[in-house]
Amino acid sequence: MEWCQVRTNPERRQALIDGAIEVLAREGARGLTFRAVDKEAAVPSGTASNYFANRDDLLTQAGARFYERLQPSPETMAQLTDGPKDRANIVELMKEVVGRIEAFRTGYLALLELRLEATRRPELRAVLTERVRADLEFNVRNHVESGMPGDETSVRLLYLALNWLIVDRLTLPGIFTEEQSIELIEAAVNRLVDDDA
Known part of the structure; x- marks a missing residue:
């Protein structure tokens, strides 16, 4: 009992x-x-x-818990849906995402360990694939439905670029300074998000 x-x-x-x-x-x-x-x-x-x-x-x-703990705040979601529909707002949102992940450093490092482990465990790989895909599609859908500039491909490219920036910041923090990281986020948004898309 x-x-x-x-x-x-x-x-x-x-x-x-x-x-x-x-x-x-x-x-x-x-x-x-x-x-x-x-x-x-x-x-x-x-x-x-x-x-x-x-x-x-x-x-x-x-x-699964990593993603539960990393959900954006209502304020962040409001900035997406109700904020300016321009690249400057996207830059701010991307900085918020990077900062939120860096604040949960152990969670992201654990996720990297899980991804490596998933190469050897098909069940874990299936669960992580489904969860990461759902998270990415959630971001794509919210971006497109919010009326922000850019398209689905823009969101996917930002996902790829910023994930590797986060890996470097958390595992080899001497590669990019805080200022360089911000410059790279701004450059990624400006190069990957087409105002006319």
């Missing part, structure tokens, strides 16, 4: 998944064990095994 109650405690499950994200970022996929997650989440030993069927289940849920 107690075991069932523990498994259905959503706050504890969330704490364990958040702990898994921290372990992935710090130790990599090889360091992700139920014991390490229990310790990170500051719960009794054996707790994670009550919530997740196996390690693959934990990996998959950690990938």
Whole structure:
């Protein structure tokens, strides 16, 4: 009876998944064990095994949790839908995205670990592919429906360019300064978003 109650405690499950994200970022996929997650989440030993069927289940849920935690704020969504319909606003929105991801550094590093792990785990690859595709299509749809300049291809190209900028900023921060990063975001928007598209 107690075991069932523990498994259905959503706050504890969330704490364990958040702990898994921290372990992935710090130790990599090889360091992700139920014991390490229990310790990170500051719960009794054996707790994670009550919530997740196996390690693959934990990996998959950690990938989904990253996207839950990285949702744009209502203010950001309002800036997209109600803000100026110009490239300057797109630049501001792209800076916000990069800043939001950099603020959740461990989450993004964990996602990189999950992507590498997905090359070896077909089920994880399927889940991540579906989730990343849905996120990208959400961004494309919102951009187009908001009436912003640019088209679907513009959004996809910005996704590709800014993701690699984020990887460099989080893994090799000495490559681009903050000022260079802002200049690159502005240049990417100005070169990839056609006002007439």
